[in-house]
Amino acid sequence: xxxxxxxxYGLEFQARALTAQTAETDAIRFLVGTQSLKFDNQIHIIDFxxxxxxxxxxxxxxQAGEIWHIGASPADKAVLTTCYNKTSDSRVVxxxxxxxxxxxxxxxxxESPDDSAHNPQTLELLCHLDDAAARGNAACVLWEPMGxxxxxxxxxxxxxxxxxxxxxxxxxxxVRDLDFNPNRQYYLASCGDDCKVKFWDVRSVQEPVKTLExxxxxxxxxxxxxxxDQLVLTASSDSRLILSNMVSISSEPFGHxxxxxxxxxxxxxxQDDKSKEPLKDSVVSTYEEHEDSVYAAEWSSADPxxxxxxxxxxxxVINRVPRALKYRILL
Numbered sequence: 001x002x003x004x005x006x007x008x009y010g011l012e013f014q015a016r017a018l019t020a021q022t023a024e025t026d027a028i029r030f031l032v033g034t035q036s037l038k039f040d041n042q043i044h045i046i047d048f049x050x051x052x053x054x055x056x057x058x059x060x061x062x063q064a065g066e067i068w069h070i071g072a073s074p075a076d077k078a079v080l081t082t083c084y085n086k087t088s089d090s091r092v093v094x095x096x097x098x099x100x101x102x103x104x105x106x107x108x109x110x111e112s113p114d115d116s117a118h119n120p121q122t123l124e125l126l127c128h129l130d131d132a133a134a135r136g137n138a139a140c141v142l143w144e145p146m147g148x149x150x151x152x153x154x155x156x157x158x159x160x161x162x163x164x165x166x167x168x169x170x171x172x173x174x175v176r177d178l179d180f181n182p183n184r185q186y187y188l189a190s191c192g193d194d195c196k197v198k199f200w201d202v203r204s205v206q207e208p209v210k211t212l213e214x215x216x217x218x219x220x221x222x223x224x225x226x227x228x229d230q231l232v233l234t235a236s237s238d239s240r241l242i243l244s245n246m247v248s249i250s251s252e253p254f255g256h257x258x259x260x261x262x263x264x265x266x267x268x269x270x271q272d273d274k275s276k277e278p279l280k281d282s283v284v285s286t287y288e289e290h291e292d293s294v295y296a297a298e299w300s301s302a303d304p305x306x307x308x309x310x311x312x313x314x315x316x317v318i319n320r321v322p323r324a325l326k327y328r329i330l331l
Contacts, residue, residue, distance in 0.1 A: 004320055006289055009055045011044060011314030016220075016295030017070040018310035021045075022143070023077035028302045032316055033067030033082060041066055042120065043080070045105070048318055050303065055318075058105060061122040064097065069140045075149030078103075079126070081141040083154075096129035096138035096154050098165065129154045129163055140177065179222050183229045183251035191219035197234050199249055210249050214242050214283055220295045227304035228329055231284075231321065235294040241287040241309045241317075245325065247279040255279050284325055289317045 017033035065086035160174035181187035198208035225231035230250035
């Protein structure tokens, strides 16, 4: 098999919730949440064996309801949040909760990968994230990126609630889906139903600093690469995943810095001219392995060149940054 060939994993149920296991930095691991109205929903723990190009799985039950969003604690790899739908008084209510995986969920998971699906363990509920102001319509839960796993924000309609998982909650305001640049503290990206991805400087939010209009339908997910912030993933209902190189608004807008000793006399002026202007932004690759709406995209926490995407029909696809771009960034 070619090194750059995608690896595909099919779920039994429909799905739209995907996250990397943020606290796990040794293994390439993703969490996927399912959406089923008839059966108990599941959390699929996906381990990718990069050397052999294969996937190992483990399955945990999420009996609370169909999962719309999933988030992994940055400090404890056994803790996660879900936003899910449940039926209450003949109506559907959207809720959020914090869960812990069973202490022995990893035991034997790679010896017989099919057993976990037949006899899955159940998640342990740590706490509900419910508040009257949110009116039971939780859509997303975001962990404090560099925190100790004790603070999260839940988004619901036009409300955002800041939770201290050991103390009480306070109220704030925010919007739907976004991602912060890991290297430029004032920059973030947002996406939405206008089919656009917008990049903002929070010190001046009158206009976005950059706008991408490559998708033809709603954009559900935008993710910065954790190590190389010029690489941005976007997932959309147009069934496509797009990798963009937003180098002009990255932490290295003028490209890789070259030491003076590496330049010959004839190259000095040429290098000075190049360093005056930011490099051009571009779409690197468009991935079309999905046949349904792509609701989530996540970078691996262990390998900065590998990412996963999830479509509503339950198809999880793992891809890599093109090798030519990888070496251009590194060298």
